[in-house]
Amino acid sequence: MNNEKNKERYIRSFNSLHLSEGFRERLDASLDERKGKIMEMTSVNGFSRVAAAVITICAVAFGSAGVCYAGDVGGIRTTLKLWLSGTKQTVEVERIDDETYKLVNEDGEERNLSGFYMDDEGNRTALSAEEMAAGMNNDMFLEEVDGRMIFAYKNLTMDVTDRIDDSGRLYIHVDDPANPNTYFTISNIDGNGYESQADSAPASGVEYIEVDSADIVIDGSEPPFGDDDSVQTTVVTSD
């Protein structure tokens, strides 16, 4: 009986919570946006459990690394070779919480990344450092440089500052025959970070910025997509 009284009070109280008026419209807009997307498990550089379509990577802005990083803090330190900011870099990766990693490059520049994938029931699993590197949305990266947003894909970079829509989103398709997952949706771009997804097929009704090797600046003398090594991740793990 007492349980029923408490329940009654509880329900009356929490019945005061309601979704906002615009919720259904936003839901419908999201449904339209996702309609037609292929959410399939895809092998990304050998890490087959990572679904390229649902990887979310959150990047935090650059900061100065200072003198204390990686091994100084303890734990497993991993060295990865990957594309960042249009150049191939060797970075030391250290896990700083369940799903956040600190990456420090050879110049001591530091950035934090978090990454995860979700199963059908929304259970979230953190990516390992290697999965993070392999699944870094297929060598795509976005960063703010001198107030401009720079999109980087492997060794190619382009200024996309004026292409970001009012809701902070950017849709880019890179024509790379070596990589099937190059329909990029980048969202929540706010200078502090972004979320990105890479899909193997375009979302219906979405207009992508089409990028091919002729449209973008090629950094250095490397061929745009001809370097086989560009999709490999070298992993060296040490304590």
Place this chain on the structure above:
Amino acid sequence: MKIDFDKICEKYGNRLYAAAFQICRQPQDAEDAVQEALLRLYHSDKDFDSEEHLKAWMIRVTVNAAKSIRRLFWNRNRTSFEDYMDSLTFEEPSDRTLMDEVLALPEKYRIVIHLHYYEGYKVSEIADILELSENTVKTRLFNGRKILKTRLEGWEDE
């Protein structure tokens, strides 16, 4: 079981929001969690045995989504918890006090308390939804109730 998506949104939207709010304590994040859960339902080809099965699945997905969203570290413009609570309309002043006290509980107690009192789930059902042992659920329910009993006037012994 055939799913009428619009009906599900209508029928369960606010319930899922209340569950998500227990985790996030932030309206935009809670709505994002509900949206994520509904999108998952829309795109899912899961076969539900019954409406109860569907509801439990929706709650599980919403809770998981809410936990994920809460763990993200984006700096977004957010409505403060206090401002949002002040914007709600309660039937009785004590209803606001009850919600304040429930939301002040540790998260692990909040969601168990919510699923029991609001959704009417038994210990075994809560354990199933949250993927916890029944003993853990019992302990959390007991501890949560104990705290509420000390903080809420008129909260009955059970």
